[in-house]
Amino acid sequence: MKKAFLYTALIISISIILSSCKGGIDGKDKEVTIKFSTFLEEGAEADAYKEIIGMFEESHKNIKINLMATANGYDAALDGALKGGKGPDIMGLQRTKMIDYINKGYIKDISEWIDTAGLKDKYYGVSLGYGKYDGKYYGIGDLPYTVEWYYNKKVFKNAGIDEPKNMDELLDACKKLKRYVRYPIIIGAKDAWSADIAFGAISVQTINTEKLAKAYGSGEKAEFENLNGAEDALDIFYDLVRAGAISSKVEDIDYAQSVNEFVNGRAAIFPMGSWASKKIEDVMPKGFDYGVFESPIEFVSSPESKISATAVHVITVNKKSAHPKETMEFLNFLFSEEAQKVLAKKNGISGFKSVNSSSDDEIKGRILEHLDMTDENSTMYVDDISNEMMEATKSGILKIINKDMEPKEAYDLIINQAFTK
Known part of the structure; x- marks a missing residue:
């Protein structure tokens, strides 16, 4: 009886272990959903995000991006979600809102990631400065003007x-x-x-x-x-x-x-x-x-x-994201040259310098030259008040x-x- 009991217990234990490891044995990772919220509900920028997400999901079968785009009542809804500990993994914010959330401990410091990814040389000064506060980087502004x-x-x-x-x-x-x-x-x-x-x-x-x-x-x-x-x-x-x-x-x-x-x-x-x-x-x-x-x-x-x-919209990461690894995988792609080419095509200009082709249009050409002149101290007065x-x-x-x-x-x-x- 004792042996039968031990064999039964052993079989149950092995079943549990095998069940928990099934994803690894099958070569498939467990599917994860990343929530990405933004106030950019319509327009070229919203269309760009949808296309970029589609590209990412095609090469990352185990990660789904739930784009939650809404303009009306955005800040209030986000306030409530974060206060309740259920905020999205990635948040598109205005700069002052980012500062508010940093002071409340909601936003992750991504300075090390920005350095490791070599983004300081690739992005305009204002795109970096828009996501910087008190000497640290908490995001990147992706719509420079x-x-x-x-x-x-x-x-x-x-x-x-x-x-x-x-x-x-x-x-x-x-x-x-x-x-x-x-x-x-x-x-x-x-x-x-x-x-x-x-x-x-x-x-x-x-x-x-x-x-x-x-x-x-x-x-x-x-x-x-x-x-x-x-x-x-x-x-x-x-x-x-x-x-x-x-x-x-x-x-x-x-x-x-x-x-x-x-x-x-x-x-x-x-x-x-x-x-x-x-x-x-x-x-x-x-x-x-x-x-x-x-x-x-x-x-x-x-x-x-x-x-x-300005950079209008800063992409930030929830400090308490339930899926930090997958969230940063998407961020790596979002701010890559491949993804930013889509944003430049849809929006006309990206924060990623090299994807903005030179223009025969005098005005656009000068705007690009002026973006190149921006630094991390270039953020608009209205962005900081x-x-x-x-x-x-x-x-x-x-x-x-x-x-x-x-x-x-x-x-x-x-x-x-x-x-x-």
Whole structure:
């Protein structure tokens, strides 16, 4: 009886062992599903992700990628999932949201992986900087755009003006342009994000954006009060207003109207993100000839960064992913040259430098040159501030535009308004 019992127990044990090892014996790994969430629900970028996932799954039969793309209520849903310990393995985030999640311990530090994969030499500075915080890398921004100085070529030719390269040349050009257009520089100041992007083209040269990000992450008013370079940027903006380069009428102009003023010849210079090229092309009248300045305007002699840029969407990894090995396998593929060729084809530009072919189109060619000029300090002002600070910055800018405040007063207003409970 004892032997029979032992044999039975042994057979059961062996069955359990064989059952648990079946995948290895058959040469098949257990199928794993990786959850990848993004707020990019539609458009070229979403289509690119779907194609890239299909390519990955074809060569990784044991790994399935569940793409969860939604725009409405995205942040709130993600907050709840992460708080409950059930967040997705991979998350596409805006930069400030990434910083929030880093401070809550949700995001994995992938600095070592970035070094091992040799990605620092392959990606634009802004793509790397967009996922960097407090000296560590937590993600890579995969949709890079620059802030460009669009200009009306016909107006410049009629005024006998060359592209300005520094503050003095810009002020001189705007004095001449006032005789030809209503707005030497047009800003859609009615929209806070649009006003702040124009301001950010200046502030990126005077404010260290890593310190700006740390100030945001701290949530402390004192960090902004002690932030070097902010008042310097407002001083420069003030000088442009005082010279008549920026009219008080822009207070009532939103982003869409600013594009219309530009393409219809009432504005000579239009500082805006490179995504505006499509909007300009869609609404411009036949024969409208425009370009972007070959060199970003140099506002200070030793800029923190030469050019303002963004990467829109940073890919991050959940620190508590249930499948860390498979998650990093997909990340390796997503940021490979093969996958990024798909993104470049669909979106027009990728953060992976070598997949962006040179273009005969002058504007796209210059945008690519400017992306190459970005560094990890190039992230836009609006990428490193709260919504409250964005609205407050607009308020301060409008006070300067309407000549109601000096730069120091305007910065005090910005800080106090942003931190009003």
